[in-house]
Amino acid sequence: MTAFIAPGATLGVMGGGQLGRMFVHAAQQMGYFTVVLDADPASPAGLVAHHHIKADYLDEQGLAQLMQRSAAITTEFENVPAAALMTLGAHRPMSPGAEAVAVCQDRADEKRHFARCDVACAPHAVIDNAAQLEAVPGHLLPGILKTTRLGYDGKGQVRVATRADLAAAWAALGGVSTVLEQQLQLAFEVSVIVARSADGQLVHFPLQQNLHRDGILAVTQVPAPDLTLALQQRAIDAAERVAESLGYVGVLCVEFFVLQDGSLVANEMAPRPHNSGHYTVDACDLSQFDLQVRTMTGAPLVAPRLHSPAVMLNLLGDLWFAPASSGQSTSAREPDWARVLALPGVHLHLYGKATPRRARKMGHLTVTAASAAEARSVALQVATVLGLSAF
Numbered sequence: 001m002t003a004f005i006a007p008g009a010t011l012g013v014m015g016g017g018q019l020g021r022m023f024v025h026a027a028q029q030m031g032y033f034t035v036v037l038d039a040d041p042a043s044p045a046g047l048v049a050h051h052h053i054k055a056d057y058l059d060e061q062g063l064a065q066l067m068q069r070s071a072a073i074t075t076e077f078e079n080v081p082a083a084a085l086m087t088l089g090a091h092r093p094m095s096p097g098a099e100a101v102a103v104c105q106d107r108a109d110e111k112r113h114f115a116r117c118d119v120a121c122a123p124h125a126v127i128d129n130a131a132q133l134e135a136v137p138g139h140l141l142p143g144i145l146k147t148t149r150l151g152y153d154g155k156g157q158v159r160v161a162t163r164a165d166l167a168a169a170w171a172a173l174g175g176v177s178t179v180l181e182q183q184l185q186l187a188f189e190v191s192v193i194v195a196r197s198a199d200g201q202l203v204h205f206p207l208q209q210n211l212h213r214d215g216i217l218a219v220t221q222v223p224a225p226d227l228t229l230a231l232q233q234r235a236i237d238a239a240e241r242v243a244e245s246l247g248y249v250g251v252l253c254v255e256f257f258v259l260q261d262g263s264l265v266a267n268e269m270a271p272r273p274h275n276s277g278h279y280t281v282d283a284c285d286l287s288q289f290d291l292q293v294r295t296m297t298g299a300p301l302v303a304p305r306l307h308s309p310a311v312m313l314n315l316l317g318d319l320w321f322a323p324a325s326s327g328q329s330t331s332a333r334e335p336d337w338a339r340v341l342a343l344p345g346v347h348l349h350l351y352g353k354a355t356p357r358r359a360r361k362m363g364h365l366t367v368t369a370a371s372a373a374e375a376r377s378v379a380l381q382v383a384t385v386l387g388l389s390a391f
């Protein structure tokens with residue numbers, strides 16, 4: 001058995017975004033002290049943690065302070081430089097480990113890892129140089145060209161139909177390392193969150209069905225309305241094989257496509273809690289953040305249970321701008337929270353970000369209800385009030 005780090009100790013997190021903020025909330029609820037490392041003085045997690053080290057991820061003094069204060073360390077952001085995680089991991093229990101995070105930081109490595117675990121992913125080719133660009137097989141077009149590193153929320157991606165498009169897109173991305181994926185015919189998208197302890201114990205949440213708009217998650221529904229039990233089990237098995245083979249400790253999310261022919265294809269994974277798992281805070285008896293705390297402290301894992309069907313809506317900065325009416329430019333406004341909060345089963349989560357920007361994740365909202373139909377009906381009313389598209 002791994003030693004249990006009891007409440008009263010201090011837990012550290014690399015990164016101060018909303019995922020770090022919700023981790024801090026979960027850790028504090030259980031009686032832990034928290035410390036966040038993030039250079040931004042107004043970071044969502046830094047605002048609520050007991051200690052905020054305002055330093056860059058590679059700042060030696062910042063990392064030293066984090067280690068000195070923390071009994072164990074986790075990350076809320078997969079693009080924390082692997083070197084920083086290696087340094088931390090050499091001195092403190094670090095979960096997930098630097099090697100596992102490094103695999104998730106690189107789309108090509110990630111796909112190689114899926115293949116090793118016998119998990120199907122989109123047909124693809126790595127394009128790192130002009131020769132590889134030339135040699136791309138025609139069946140990958142039309143496709144999506146993605147940078148191998150640092151992409152999120154649809155950034156660093158270009159849809160390409162022809163070889164000429166592809167060459168132009170690769171040049172526009174700066175000739176960096178990329179992966180061209182065949183554009184697949186999606187029926188719908190799902191994701192699964194698993195947690196693995198240092199002792200190898202594995203638990204999972206039910207699958208969530210996700211709707212993206214402009215490459216950004218917009219709506220998550222649980223239970224997944226279109227998923228069969230057989231497909232659900234295959235996705236869970238696949239995610240558990242991936243976690244197992246990485247020797248993973250922590251919370252891991254794997255995103256899948258369900259194709260129009262019914263097959264299941266892995267898209268990508270995140271070595272941390274995931275936006276599609278935010279519903280677990282309000283709809284499950286243990287949240288993804290509770291499990292992050294448990295995996296890093298060596299606490300026992302118990303299987304989480306969904307107690308209410310749920311619909312999660314992401315709240316992007318766009319909501320803070322009134323749509324332009326004839327001849328007028330857009331103006332700033334506050335969404336009508338009072339009307340939203342008048343609806344039953346609405347849980348509002350705002351991340352404390354001072355400046356709304358279009359496409360910026362400002363918060364989310366989860367609707368829970370006694371039935372999936374009711375949750376969906378209330379979520380559609382919320383969407384109408386806020387001016388979001390129906391789903």
Ligand code: ATP
Binds near residue numbers: 152155181216
């Ligand atoms: P995030 O990290 O926010 O999930 P990302 O920028 O890493 O996003 P992806 O998950 O690779 O982006 O893609 C974003 C969305 O684009 C997917 O959820 C899916 O809707 C669509 N998409 C990506 N790849 C493909 C593909 N090969 N075929 C069809 N659609 C795709």
Ligand code: MG
Binds near residue numbers: 255267268
């Ligand atoms: Mg994605």
